[in-house]
Amino acid sequence: MNKMDSSQTTVTPPIAEKRPQVLELHGDKRIDNYFWMRDHQDPKTIAYLEAENAYTQAKIQHTEAFQQQLYEEMLSRIKETDLSVPYRKDEYYYYSRTEEGKAYPIYCRQKGSLDAPEEVLLDQNELAQGHDFFSIGVLQVSPNHQILAYSVDTTGSERYTLFFLDLNTRQLYPESISDTYFSLAWANDNQTVFYTKLDDANRPFQLFRHTLATDVNEDILIYHEPDDIYYLAVGKTRSQAYILLSLGSKITSEVHYLDANNPTGKFQLFHPRSTGVEYDIDHHNDYFYIVTNEQAINFKLMKTPVNSPSKENWQTVIPHREDVMLSGISLFANHLVIYERKDGLPIGRVQNLKTGEEHNITFPEPTYSFFEGSNPEFDTTTLRIHYTSLITPPSVFDYDMETNERELKKETEVLGGYDRTQYNSEKLMAPAPDGTQIPISIVYKKGIKKDGKNPLYLTGYGAYGASYPASFSSTRLSLLDRGIVFAIAHVRGGGEMGRKWYEDGKFLHKKNTFTDFIACAEYLISEGWTTSNKLAISGGSAGGLLMGAVVNMRPDLFKVVVADVPFVDVVTTILDTSLPLSAMEWEEWGNPNDKVYYDYMKSYSPYDNVEAKDYPDMLITAGLNDARVKYWEPAKWTAKLRELKTDDNILLLKTNMGAGHSGASGRYESLKELAFEYAFVLDRLGVEKRPGIRDRD
Template identity: 75%
Template sequence: MNTHSRHLQTNVFPPVAKKQPQILELNGDRRIDNYFWMRDPENPEVIAYLEAENAYTDAMMEHTIDLQNELYKEMLARIKETDLSVPYRKDNYYYYSRTEEGKAYPIYCRKKVSLEAEEEILLDQNQLANGYEFCDLGVLVISPNHQIMAYSIDHTGAERYTLFFLDLKSKKLYPDTIDNTYFSLVWANDNKTVFYTQIDEANRPFNLFRHTLGGNVAEDELIYHEPDDAYHLYVDKSRSQAYIFLTIAGSITSEVQYLKADYAFCKFEVIAPRKTGVLYNVEHHSDYFYIVTNEEATNFKLMRTSVARIFKENWKTIIPHRPDVRLSGVSAFINHLVIYEREGGLPGARVQNLTTGAESHITFPEPTYEFEEGSNPEFNTNILRFNYTSLVTPPSVFDYDMNTNQRELKKETEVLGGYDRTQYQSEWLMTSAADRIKVPISIVYRKGIKKDGKNPLFMLGYGSYGYSYPVTFAPDILSLLDRGVVFAIAHVRGGEEMGRHWYESGKFLHKKNTFSDFITCAEYLISRGWTDSEHLAISGGSAGGLLMGAVMNMRPDLFKVVVARVPFVDVLTTILDTSLPLSVMEWEEWGNPNDKAYYEYIKSYSPYDNVEEKDYPYILITAGLNDSRVKYWEPAKLTAKLRNMKTDNNTLLLKTNMGAGHSGASNRYESLKELAFEYAFVFDHLGVLKKD
């Protein structure tokens, strides 16, 4: 049954957004935007339009309610609702979080000296969420003496956090309350001084303040102000607890300043002044700073300098640049240095004994996987905790003895319902792009499927900001695999899977490589019998939503279903508006649209600007009313323009979360329902209804 006949049967018709042409001019170019009026959230017509779209979406998806409920129940049934994270030790305390059945948020706890000791609840997020539709925890940082907890909460999804301080002995809040803070906070070693970042009207962390506990917040000292809209601030502390670092970062340039954590009221000093195009970060060990930098080293190199002689002429190369290995970072412990790398598209690490110089390698046997450092707050330890997962291996926590090179599995996330990983197979595939560049694809499927070109396939992609798409296990994917759906991730240029050059060849005036790579991956999977265009669904969020918009404009015939989550689709108009969050910073990703060459190039692929009168796939678009990263009007405008111009009868839905932001629901149960809705839409239009 096609969408048109369903309209007639149910008497449900899509909302019609009024056209209110507005002329936009720049660089001698004149564009008419019929839906520019949607940018005003105070306009009742805007809210009415979003609510009408939501009502239409509900009506059009009503026939899938049973499927949505089935998917939600089976996804929830795989999750151990009452569960415990692996405790990590910091001084004399073990810290962990746990969840309880029926409760939507974590409970943060600790025990003193022993895991058999009495539990102390530090923060129950369920209580903080009571009465609110949304509740997100920003920071949770314990003072060095373990007596005070700083934490921040956002109740809207707009990523503006209010900071609180709790006395852990009396369980009473300090009167100090600080609004409009962001994700970073550091305690000085005096247990009474904190450094925190505050955001401007565009949600950019641009000010660093120093606050003394119990003092008047209005009198907090401004330590650093960053006037350049292309940079944001982040503050953290070395594992050694000796230094506080202030990082001033843009997309392609950074600067780090440092302060001894014992001297909270001294001045931050610059390690190396910012230099356009040079990124670096700093780790501390003993008398040295270790510096990972891309200066004259595309894939980054490791350097070291004495803390007493920080000028660049004193820097010594420890690991030189390697064209085939991306140096991702270093992590210092009392006797060891952990060196994180990515080679051949896959992450790994080397552990170097700082006394003997001996090295060991942390490797994994699966063809595609994800690996990252876990919670390691202790400096004086020989144990490295890391997290590992793959498309068939649930999230796992390991402790690795850096002296013996032995690893111990501390926990593998339990998947309820009798999950048997031997029934599934993952692979790392390679295809050739038009310029003969090899593009990797991670894929997983239930064993026994036939490559007859008829399998439903669900492919994800992102390809921006140097973000390497994580190859992780998620219990919900089993709802795909057990229905015969093949699941794939296209590791397209614009990410950093294959090194820094992989990112640089997918940005600026090379951005279209991201889109053509994704199309190439789809064509490859079809040519090898994994699926066909009638059974291919694709999905991406944020900049991955831009990818979705671009490829469905370029090759609408290639895809049956498109899911664009909070998609960044009105690229040109958005990054021209410097009053919006991130806009100026985006110039270092897409190019400065005030330059005519960049303007014309961005205009040539911006999804909203390239909607045409032609047939499109079945499309689901999502938005968050309080989204500070991709404003709700981008997906709303794209939906309205598509409704007006597309020539097919395929379903087009816009679903706006009216009480959340960029990441959707914060409640774990509501988040599963959002996912069940998305899968139901995909299954409905691919004809996937029953488990195998």
């Protein structure tokens, strides 16, 4: 094939100015030549980002037609005018719908039945007019269904402004509340709301009580959390009986509760925080149920009387198990739903609270993802669940908790004649250096041979105990149909194999995450799935840290790397407690003020370990308004790579100058960003433009 070669475009890459800054801790002096990029008020900072964007555009210009082809291809699979499955709450059926040509959802409801006239609650497209970025945070209707609380972010900074809309008059209440987070709870009086405010580091740290149609300056501060490592959230039990104030760090939690019928009452402490002990509570009739890891690394379930909830009255419902992790529970009037993980897969059980009888929610595929859908009603026997796999489009089921029967309400339609029987998904196990078996979820088009000639796209995350879902993506078909094998490395640091899996990939075990990923790549090569010169890898945020670490450790192993909003300047960022990824992150990565952690973190921090050597083709992305991973981390990393790398491979930095951590808002702009990344990867792998043809040997 005549491969699209970006070298045809001769452009000089930007060279960032060096301004050496000495950073010293524990007697160790680090020289940071690009520390100055943190100042976005410095004209040279924006000039550098814009120069990198211009360079990226010039180097990728030859793929513009291919990008458009990919965009149209991916868009053509999406049913642009579509409807979500309505869920019932009291007399109303709530749902969202999309319309062709409109970038955002329209939120609606019908009263009494699905044959009733539609009422539009909120048209996000109208609100987004005039904004390059638009995101909805809170979207909650009052208990009497007459008032809508919603919040918006127009920059990508994740600082939301809260509004209240009278659904009868369609008039906004006069007040709005700025600098809120996406956490809110209505009291049962339909006039009182509890909301959270952000501090300067974007940490939700205060809980306020607001009465509708009153001056927000008169709102009552209910709780202030002074400890920088704790985040604050507010919610409500499905029973509607209690409002819950939840406080949590990475390893410790604390809950306060309030009678939802008495919003001016005082929140009661459920159980005081104890370092390393996590718990959540929910309510059912005369009991609180508690999911906790106290003396139970994989969590256990307890319950205690509402009128005497102190620790001495806690009773065991589900004991701790070494081979099963209790992920959470869901309580209904007559049923308890239990969510667990076993052997790397999510599983579910339903228990009848009257008879004690149980049954499992089972699924047929070797690797999949399922989670609870919208279930606002307490007194119901129907459980709404969502299911998907690498080859099964997102599917919504109503599950009868009495009969163990499920009804498919909707499977997301994939236009263009998608046939799942043309694809295979498997679960593989790769041996890590210490002998641990690392799960890999893999999907490919039938007919692929394990001859070492397939291009392969490998991704992973491995942080915060988050499990990387094995879920369907219609956009991914643009890879699979071109003969690319897609794989997910479920590395340690995630939660796929239980809590210990997470513990074994954090703190002073963090390097397991990186060596696990490398082991997965080596295994896929050794088994004939691909070869290093056809291997692309990708990860975002903490997954971007994973990309940065493995590309420093084994740059020879990969052909192409995509690092989206990567957390790569680990030591400097976590030392700065004015940033969101700082004090709270000490319980994930370690506190670098402790020399043991400082030395360990510095030994893998991607920015600190860039060396004068060859690196693969790389695409790095950033968001100027990113509140989670500041733009300067990918920018500094790119500048240092340019300074030191010894190869002629392509290195691109693409900064979205009007968005944050999640990139562009709106489905069309998001697709364009993905088409850009796919075009880069396919170009560098030398894969044919047309689907259905593998690159010639």
